[in-house]
Amino acid sequence: MIATILLESMRRNPTKLAVVDPHLRLSYTQLIQMALCMRQATVRETENPRVALMLPSSAAFVSSFFGVAWAGRIPVPVNFLLQPAEVAAILTDAGVDLLVTTRFFEKQAESLPVRKLFVEEVLASTAAAPGREGGPRPEPPQCREDDIAVILYTSGSTGAPKGVCLSHANLLSNCRACIEHARMNPDQRFLGVLPPFHAFGLLAMLLAPVALGATVHYLLRFQPAQVVETIQREAISVFMAVPSMYAALLRLKDAPADSFRPLALAISGGEPLPLNVYAAFEQRWGVRLLEGYGLTETSPVVSINMPWGFRPGSVGRTVQGVQVRIADERGMDAATGREGEVWVRGPNVMRGYYGRPEETEAVIDSEGWFHTGDIGRVDEDGFLFITGRIKDLIIVGGDNVYPREVESALVQHPAVAEAAVLGLPDPGRGEVVVACVTLREGAKTSEAELRGFCRERLAGFKVPRILRILPELPRGPTGKVLKRPLAELVAGQPDGR
Structure with a gap:
């Protein structure tokens, strides 16, 4: 099902620019051809149901992600910033035997206990190269909504990384809910700086723009001056980043007052947004940072502030289909405005942790509520405030x-x-x-x-x-x-x- 959103956008507007990075500019038709190359290579190289991807935010990642899914396999994005031993542990836990990567990471990948498939070689050796029709396109594989679409590994900041299994229904429901909540449209232009191995980056800078049939510009790595230059040059209207990136942008000394004028949405997530960063961004550039909340286990978005629905200090109202409950120490509903643990229920809640049924049962109860471990409250208007972590x-x-x-x-x-x-x-x-x-x-x-x-x-x-x-x-x-x-x-x- 995930692969169908790319095909549907191509059918609606085949010549529209889909993805741009420092090396490639691909229309939706060309992106389909590139994904087809990766599909053919995946089918040829492995029968394993899971395939690891270690690539930066780029056209190569997008085409590889959809190509692997189109082959009926489950993509397992890997954090390329980890040490080789840490990556090896994830690959072993996921049970993969093939890693799709780039020559840029060749030295980093050489000790990993899997075979490597380099995207450069796939594209160079495949007749169905981008921009050319490579014959009839195979239909996406038949699957059920609750089949696993991707496995994302948590950062492991409080222990060993766990593989979060997200289904097609998890991702697509959250993607559509976010598009509706934020009133996004196909004419908007996205700037992708978030890593694709992170749930926030995967949804915000891959699934959402592709589902819309919009254009996304990728930077291979976050560089503040390059971000400002790209926003101005390409008239970027949607930018999403973690608070530390917004703080880095504030350290630019010569960014003009109109640096972010093209932006319609500047969304912050991934960690709490410090009040001083929020205030300084608005004072310096007139841009209100819209804080959201989510977790890998919730596909990831639970709530987002919007220009038309905003409350300072909150993380906004929940997106469509997502329920939030504030539970007290006894597991009962806390009174409005009182703090308690944030529980989440909806079509976005994960299938479970890969190979860890007991840990899954510990966080998802019999009624389908995911116990986040976060402390928060909901005010009388439905705005969610996150005040801490139970473990912290x-x-x-x-x-x-x-x-x-x-x-x-x-x-x-x-x-x-x-x-x-x-x-x-x-x-x-x-x-x-x-x-x-x-x-x-x-x-x-x-x-x-x-x-x-x-x-x-x-x-x-x-x-x-x-x-x-x-x-x-x-x-x-x-x-x-x-x-x-x-x-x-x-x-x-x-x-x-």
């Missing part, structure tokens, strides 16, 4: 401290660029609040000043007892701040101070 909750002398609340206070200080808050064990209080911050370029402050700043805005037990000013915060491959290395760094210092 800090308990100081019996009082609950949510890291996001402390982080939000710290980034209001004019010298602070980013903040990460966590808890460390303490024999007297159970835990203490620890904060690590980075500073804006040229800014100066002290740990004592920042603690005083927090005391004016937070209850005493929420004020960081330990505070560190660092040159940078450690990040994972998708840009998320990694708190485990921060905990190790602080705990390894004398007296934790």
